[in-house]
Amino acid sequence: MRAWLASLGRNKTLKFLSLFLAIALWLAVGGEERLETNLNLPLELVNLAPQLTVTGEMPSALQVRVVGPRSLIRPLTQSRLSFPVDLANYKAGRHTFHLSQSSFPFPKGVQVVRVTPNPLILTLSATTTRSLPVQVVFLGQLPEGYEIKEVKTRPAQVTVKGPTTELEKLKALPTLPLDISSLTSSTTLAVDLDFRNLHLTQVDPSPILADLDIAPKTGKRTLTGVPVTPQPQPARLSPARVTVALQGPLPLLKDLTPQQLKATVDTRGLTRKPRRLKVNLQLPPGLTVEKITPDTISARHAR
Numbered sequence: 001m002r003a004w005l006a007s008l009g010r011n012k013t014l015k016f017l018s019l020f021l022a023i024a025l026w027l028a029v030g031g032e033e034r035l036e037t038n039l040n041l042p043l044e045l046v047n048l049a050p051q052l053t054v055t056g057e058m059p060s061a062l063q064v065r066v067v068g069p070r071s072l073i074r075p076l077t078q079s080r081l082s083f084p085v086d087l088a089n090y091k092a093g094r095h096t097f098h099l100s101q102s103s104f105p106f107p108k109g110v111q112v113v114r115v116t117p118n119p120l121i122l123t124l125s126a127t128t129t130r131s132l133p134v135q136v137v138f139l140g141q142l143p144e145g146y147e148i149k150e151v152k153t154r155p156a157q158v159t160v161k162g163p164t165t166e167l168e169k170l171k172a173l174p175t176l177p178l179d180i181s182s183l184t185s186s187t188t189l190a191v192d193l194d195f196r197n198l199h200l201t202q203v204d205p206s207p208i209l210a211d212l213d214i215a216p217k218t219g220k221r222t223l224t225g226v227p228v229t230p231q232p233q234p235a236r237l238s239p240a241r242v243t244v245a246l247q248g249p250l251p252l253l254k255d256l257t258p259q260q261l262k263a264t265v266d267t268r269g270l271t272r273k274p275r276r277l278k279v280n281l282q283l284p285p286g287l288t289v290e291k292i293t294p295d296t297i298s299a300r301h302a303r
Contacts, residue, residue, distance in 0.1 A: 033069070034069055035069075035070050035073040036065070036066070036067040036073075036113065037065075037073060037077060038063055038064070038065055038066075039063075039064045039065075039066060039077065039081060040061050040062075040063060041063075041064055041081050041082055041083040042060060042083070043058070043060060043061060043062065043083055043120075044082045044085065045084075045085050046084050046085065046086050046088075047087050047088035048087045048090075049090070050127075051126060052087075052090075052092060052125065052126060052127060053124070053125055053161075053162060053199055054122055054123065054124060054199070055123050055124075055125045055163050055166075055199045056122075056123035058122060059117055059120075061083075062083050062099070062115060062117070062120070063116040064104065064112060064114075064115050065113040065114040065116075066110050066111065066112055066113060067110075067113055068107075068109050068111055072109050072110050073110065076110070085097065085122070087122075087124070091124070092124050093123070094122075094123050095121070095122050095123075096119045096121050097120040097121075097122070098118070098119045099115045099118045100112070103115075125165065125199070126163065126164050127161055127162055127163060128162075128164045128167055129159060129160070129161045129203060130159070130160060130170075131157045131158065131159045131160075132160065132167075132170055132171070132172055133153075133156060133157050133171075133172045133173070134153040134172065134175065134191075134210075135175065136151050136175050136178060136191060137174050137176070137177050137178065137194065138177065138180050139179045139180065139181070140179055140180055140181035141180070142180055142184070143183075143184055143251075144250075144254075145216055145217055145250035145251040145254060146215070146216055146251070147214070147215065147217050148180075148213065148214055149214070149215055150211075150212075150213040151210060151212055151213070152210070152211045153191070153208060153209065153210050154208070154209045154211065155208070158173055158202060158208065159204065160173065160193075160200045160201065160202055160203060161201050162198065162199050162200035162201065166199060167200075173193050173194075173200075174193070175191040175193055175208070175210070176193070177194075178191055178210065180212070183212065183214055184214065184251075186211075186212060186213050187212055187214065188209055188210065188211050188212070189209070189212065190207055190208065190209055190210075191208050191210045192208070193208070216249035216250055216251050216252070217249070217250045218247065218250070219247070219248075219250040219253055220245065220246065220247050221245075221246050221253040221256070222243060222244070222245045222246070223244050223256065223258045224258070225243075226242050226243065226244050226258040226261050226263050226281075227240065227259070227263065228240055228241060228242055228263045228265060229262070229264050229265075230264070230265055230267045230299065231267060232267065233267040233268065233270055233301070233302075234267070235265070235267045235270055235299045235302050236299065236300050236301075237265065237298070237299050238298045238299075239297055242263055242293060242294060242295075242297070243292070243293040244258075244261060244263070244281060244289065244291075244293075245291040245292075246283070246287050246289060246290060247287070247288050247290050248288060249286055249287075252286055252287065253287070256284075256287075260284070261281060261282075262281070262282040263279055263292075264279075264280050264281075264282075265277040265278065265299055266278075266280070270299060270300065270301050271301055272301045273300060274299065274300040275298070275300065276297070276298060277298075278295065278296050279292050279294070279295055279296065279297060
């Protein structure tokens with residue numbers, strides 16, 4: 001005891017300095033301002049077996065609420081943190097991961113207050129590979145009078161990988177909706193597969209093109225009161241107007257007026273004696289005549 005007491009008397013300056021530094025360090029850490037904040041940690045799946053895939057709802061990141069000294073919290077907020085989930089040796093099924101303080105490699109002094117979601121639940125499913133035809137999905141309708149006669153995709157089939165249970169139910173791979181509301185002629189458009197509600201990935205991704213064969217619909221229309229013009233000599237005509245039944249592209253028929261049709265009779269050699277003359281009709285390209293009523297009219301010299 002005397003030796004121990006005697007040792008206290010030696011190197012008093014050094015011992016008091018050590019004590020002072022220890023107290024100062026304790027005060028610095030213990031008295032430092034504390035911060036509480038949220039950290040966004042993206043999930044990183046590692047060592048997932050190639051014959052498995054994650055299905056069901058899976059968060060893209062964990063929201064971790066932490067509290068601690070400012071000097072420890074601020075570097076965390078400025079770092080690109082992630083949360084690796086090691087799936088080595090895991091099999092198909094539903095797996096639950098309970099998260100706690102020890103789940104995160106934070107510096108000592110940083111306390112985890114809350115983790116969302118917790119527990120983390122992942123569903124692993126067996127995968128398979130399959131080739132399926134591409135099904136082009138349309139948004140809206142073509143302008144009035146037009147129709148799609150044929151749709152082809154290049155390639156016609158695409159190979160995808162995904163859960164066996166999903167692929168067994170599919171007969172084709174839908175595309176993201178393709179807006180056709182302003183198309184009036186054949187065209188080729190790039191399309192993307194719609195995997196929004198599926199857990200599929202494309203094997204050897206490559207561009208997909210859709211060839212759309214678009215043409216006007218064919219229809220019929222009857223125009224009344226089409227004026228008949230005598231040529232080359234003036235003549236008195238009875239009747240002076242006819243009714244014309246036409247067939248052709250609907251967009252062209254839609255806006256056609258009787259005045260746009262050129263109906264004529266040949267009045268060469270005409271006398272004052274009435275004659276029946278055949279009505280001739282000149283049409284815009286693409287239209288055909290089904291019937292002219294009447295197809296002959298009475299004509300006589302105008303003098």
